[in-house]
């Protein structure tokens with residue numbers, strides 16, 4: 001029997017929106033999707049605000065019982081201790097975060113996060129029952145030198161080293177050259193890498209977990225191109241940057257089942 005994976009549309013806000021703006025945005029997003037009768041079982045929605053917004057978003061989501069998930073953009077590999085400026089997975093779990101983004105290319109390049117650190121952070125997330133959204137992706141240079149799948153596959157293997165059993169993870173394939181460039185991968189390119197990543201999931205986590213694990217595409221996703229990605233068999237959603245800050249655009253991406261004809 002074919003496994004069905006609930007698509008996930010995730011908005012990575014990066015360093016945008018303070019906690020008051022976050023409250024207004026999430027409230028309006030919920031209204032907009034409610035008005036449009038969005039079926040949250042057909043496409044799950046999650047937002048990833050800055051750390052300082054999370055308590056406000058949690059309070060709003062829980063008091064108004066909004067069907068919107070949320071998570072953090074990073075976490076510490078450590079649970080507690082003398083690590084000034086770090087945020088523990090334990091704190092994120094207390095804030096009812098469902099997810100945490102790990103190994104985004106901006107953290108890998110701007111904060112020197114190595115594959116080892118990414119792996120340690122994945123384990124920290126799993127210790128606290130947070131679902132890690134493990135980001136992998138190649139630069140334009142990697143693409144030219146090694147082809148499309150080699151670097152993302154190696155990054156995913158490293159991120160999952162030490163993870164065993166029925167781990168609940170999400171993988172996000174984000175080609176670095178497509179992030180913020182306005183030049184998205186083609187659906188065929190995304191599918192080719194997503195299929196290779198699913199093979200890694202089969203090898204590391206087993207067939208059953210691999211069949212259930214969602215693989216997202218990220219990099220210049222917009223309402224105008226989401227349909228093509230969602231038609232691909234191994235692409236189960238999107239990690240959206242810039243377009244997740246535009247309410248109408250993001251709501252339209254979330255509502256892709258209505259314009260994809262799936």
Ligand code: 13P
Nearest residue numbers: 012179180219220241242
């Ligand atoms: P853009 O959608 O702005 O290209 O960003 C993608 C991204 O980095 C999401 O994590």
